[in-house]
Amino acid sequence: MANDNNKFQAIISHCKEYGFIFPSSEIYDGLSAVYDYGQYGSELKKNIRDYWWKWMTQLHENIVGIDAAIFMHPTTWKASGHVDNFSDPMIDNKDSKKRYRVDHLIEAHADALPKEQGEALLAEMDQLLAKEDFAGLKTLIENNKIKCSVSGTCNWTDVRQFNLMFATEFGAVSGEGDDNMVYLRPETAQGIFVNFLNVQKTGRMKIPFGIAQVGKAFRNEIVARQFIFRMREFEQMEMQFFIRPGTQKEWYEYWKEERMKWHLSLGIPADRYRFHDHVKLAHYADAACDIEYDFPIGFKEVEGIHSRTDFDLRNHQEYSKKKMQYFDNDPGPDGKPYGNYIPYVIETSIGLDRTVMMVLSEAYEEQDLSTAEKADSRVVLKFPPKLSPVKLAILPLMKKDGLPEIARDLMNECKASFRCFYEEKDTIGKRYRRQDAIGTPFCVTIDHQTKEDGTVTIRHRDSMVQQRILLKDVKEMVEKAIQE
Ligand code: ATP
Numbered sequence: 001m002a003n004d005n006n007k008f009q010a011i012i013s014h015c016k017e018y019g020f021i022f023p024s025s026e027i028y029d030g031l032s033a034v035y036d037y038g039q040y041g042s043e044l045k046k047n048i049r050d051y052w053w054k055w056m057t058q059l060h061e062n063i064v065g066i067d068a069a070i071f072m073h074p075t076t077w078k079a080s081g082h083v084d085n086f087s088d089p090m091i092d093n094k095d096s097k098k099r100y101r102v103d104h105l106i107e108a109h110a111d112a113l114p115k116e117q118g119e120a121l122l123a124e125m126d127q128l129l130a131k132e133d134f135a136g137l138k139t140l141i142e143n144n145k146i147k148c149s150v151s152g153t154c155n156w157t158d159v160r161q162f163n164l165m166f167a168t169e170f171g172a173v174s175g176e177g178d179d180n181m182v183y184l185r186p187e188t189a190q191g192i193f194v195n196f197l198n199v200q201k202t203g204r205m206k207i208p209f210g211i212a213q214v215g216k217a218f219r220n221e222i223v224a225r226q227f228i229f230r231m232r233e234f235e236q237m238e239m240q241f242f243i244r245p246g247t248q249k250e251w252y253e254y255w256k257e258e259r260m261k262w263h264l265s266l267g268i269p270a271d272r273y274r275f276h277d278h279v280k281l282a283h284y285a286d287a288a289c290d291i292e293y294d295f296p297i298g299f300k301e302v303e304g305i306h307s308r309t310d311f312d313l314r315n316h317q318e319y320s321k322k323k324m325q326y327f328d329n330d331p332g333p334d335g336k337p338y339g340n341y342i343p344y345v346i347e348t349s350i351g352l353d354r355t356v357m358m359v360l361s362e363a364y365e366e367q368d369l370s371t372a373e374k375a376d377s378r379v380v381l382k383f384p385p386k387l388s389p390v391k392l393a394i395l396p397l398m399k400k401d402g403l404p405e406i407a408r409d410l411m412n413e414c415k416a417s418f419r420c421f422y423e424e425k426d427t428i429g430k431r432y433r434r435q436d437a438i439g440t441p442f443c444v445t446i447d448h449q450t451k452e453d454g455t456v457t458i459r460h461r462d463s464m465v466q467q468r469i470l471l472k473d474v475k476e477m478v479e480k481a482i483q484e
Contacts, residue, residue: 008296011364012227014379015041018437020360021228033221033232035353040438043389043419045235045356049214051386052237052350055262056212063210063239064203068191070216071182076190077165079319080312085283086186087161089134090222091141093148094155100148101222102137102159103129109146111298130280134159164219166232184218189347191215192240193312196324196343200242207326207343208251210241214352226297228353235352242343244328245310251346252287252307259291259305259348267384268362274299284311291350293358302358303350310342317342359387363439381439382462385481390440391418392478395431397447399424406471407446414475418482436461441481444474 015021020041023030037045057065077083089102106125110118121144128136137159147154166184185191192211199211214237221230228234243251256275263273276299278288286309290301317324328338363383369376385391394411396403404424414420421440423431428445435443445457455468458477469477 004296007361007364008227010366011296011360014364014437015360020044020438021356033225033230035228035231040389041356044359044383044387044439045352047387047389048355048359049235049237049352052262052352052355053212053214055265056210056237056239060210062205062208063212063241064199064205065212065214066192066195066199067215068188068195068213070185070218071170072185072190072194074182075319076194076316077183077186079315080190080193081283081315082165082183082186083163086165087163088222089129089132089137089159090162091138091159092157093151093153094157095153096148096151098148098150099162099222102141105146106137106141106144109144126279162222164221166218166220185216186219187217187349188213188215188236188238189240189349190312192238193316193345196240196242196313197322200326207328208241208243208247210239212237212239214238228357229295229297229300231353234354236349237352237355238347238349240308241346241348242326243346244338245341245344248286248307248309248344248346252305255346255348256289256305259303259350263291263293263303266359266362266387268293268358272362276301282306284308293361295358295361302354303348306347306349308345308347310344312345313342359383378433378436380436380461383439383441384484385441385478386484388439388441388482389419390421390435390438391442391482392474393421393423393431393435393440393443395423395428395443395445397428397445401448402451403446403448406450410444410446410471410474414478417475418478432459432464442478446471 018040019038022036022038024034024036025031053065057063090099091102091105092099103125106121110121113121124140125137128140138156141156142154145154165186167181168184169180170182171180192213195211199205200209214235216233217236218233221232241251241255260273264270272294274292276290276292278285278290281288285306287307289305291303291305292299293302313324316322324342325340326343327340330338332338360381363381365380365382367378367380369378392414394407396407407422411420411422421435425431432443439461441461443459443461445459447457450456450471454471456471456474457466458469458474459466
């Protein structure tokens, strides 16, 4: 079995070999931190997206979804604070010219130290970051003799802020200064905030209610070497939950618990997750935590839960001069309606690509199946059936004797309901292994006995157990499994 770092590399190779994820524009040597999803990766990603969407919108009656544009009016990003604040402290090594995010540089150093020493260093870093004490951070790096991994030297510039938004020009005219500049959105949340009243009024939504969205976001990440964990173009699944001011603590706790339930419903055990409370709060938050998953590269954030106060709506009201208020007719403690207010917001924000990475990491297994007679092994992706790219492989044992016809009939019966894969080539063993490698939970083999008694062999991916069942029961069995 591979060790963890090897496992990470093995997953990357596997993703490429089996059509899950390719480097973007690979024929031109790729584009750093940009990836394309192949035939199975896009199915997996879609299944995760659909599952999130269904869980958040269909199963929560007071949450509706929208699909806002990637381009937004440039003032949006002034109001949201991104123009001024969406930056990370960076430091450059003068010899190698390599740029690092300060927190990543220190974290990598801390990881290599004995546990207590590493924790003390991180605590000191957190305090300096919270105070935005950039001179202090530089001193911390120098005092700890943290070196550049390329040049091996300690020759650092000052710590500076670097904005992570991508800007581009809008319309046909170029070179007319800032007026034509638009940003590629760095988060989907602002599309929700600017549509708050549109949705509230047209949907006659009553507080508390939520608006959910899935879509692309873009960040000019500096350290971007971690496969789909940190990309420059990625997808977010976000939900803004609008609440009465003063109720944010209870809703924050509610959403922490609720989101953890979703994670556990992926079949991932609780001990693979942990909460991490933020010490340094973002400019908009009064409380924030991450749900971290134990990736092969260690515990890392997969989702953020933020209590955003009324920061965004209040600022949009100020910048747009449009009222962002809600009239709450419910009686308050004094019996009178709560009246007009700007709602507070709890946000749940999860990266779709990071979730793909999490699901892949959890599912990936290298198994040694050697017996006394022969060496053997397999790679299997143990996805929950509801997330598997292909649900059922339909495999006639031979290309003759009417077996393909029976198999085709089954394919036609099932393919409108779930994704099937039909294959006649190669030995059945090889065909099973290929399905294991893409995480297909069931293979059905049609053989001569099928013609006699209407039964087929169902082979289960995880246990490799083979079972005889009636051909007419196959569809229902798969449908039941993918609903769990
Ligand atoms: P990080 O600290 O890892 O940069 P963040 O705290 O900036 O993440 P948020 O702004 O809270 O992230 O975004 C919400 C979610 O979006 C994250 O939990 C993560 O899953 C995802 N995400 C953020 N940046 C990226 C990225 N560059 N590539 C892939 N997913 C990302």
